[in-house]
Amino acid sequence: MCDHGDVCSSFAPGHALHLIQARLAAATPSEWVDGIVEGTDAAAGAVVVRTLDGAEWALWSAQGAALEVEPGAPVALHTRYHVLAVGRVRFNVAI
Template structure:
């Protein structure tokens, strides 16, 4: 990722790389209940997209409205998330929705 926002590398570091459970609750790690509720309550901030790439924690989302690719990182990508799948990205509260699932994501590339 060549266009990472400042501080992204530090946010991505957590203890789970050594096999333990993650000790962080920032973007891309744990979806907090309040984050999920306020994302659901602010429907105008969701952007529809299609997953274009899934690799090493990174998810490329091609946004339907603009055709731009948003790169997001999450600590643990579910096996059910695959290229070609429709998703919605909440750009204000850093949440990725696909089907009934919601993930906290770190939006790494400027939108």
Template sequence: MSHREPHTRTEPNPGTVMGMRGCRAAGECRSERPGHRLHAMQERLAGATASKWVDAIIVEVTEDGFATVAEFASDRVRRVWHHDAFAGAIVPGAPVAVHDVYGVLAHGDRRFSVAPA
């Protein structure tokens, strides 16, 4: 019978859960995982599938990149995350569109990759 070592206690790290493994500064991040830099193909596919955009309004944005989004056409409220906290461009009350398939949040001419939170 083998000897089993107990697991060490883990500390909560919400950034790791959201895909920030190895990322410390948003400006230096080159990751194209959801919620990081918008991949060109992701942006192109989202633009080509216009029927999957959902109009919404920003309810809340936190400094750590979480945004609460309320859809216009339904009672659905969702939370999304972006590594750079939307570069300060998204504020409560801002009209946005969220792509249901490709994880893109649009505000005016700006596009952000988002991860479901």
């Protein structure tokens, strides 16, 4: 598991992004929603995203998503498959 400092071996929500999960998200482009990062807590792995329609999403990722973004950064969220896109990098997130 990722809590030992190694590569995460779990594909549970918020852990490693599975290839199938990434492909399903890529195959359904109309389900991505654009958003802006409102806040992060790197120690807790938390990211708060507000989508352009005003919805707020509290996300958690053990992969380090909170280390890759800062408030005000644009991101995309796939709510069906729980994927956060930060530029070209994708994270499995727990919603």
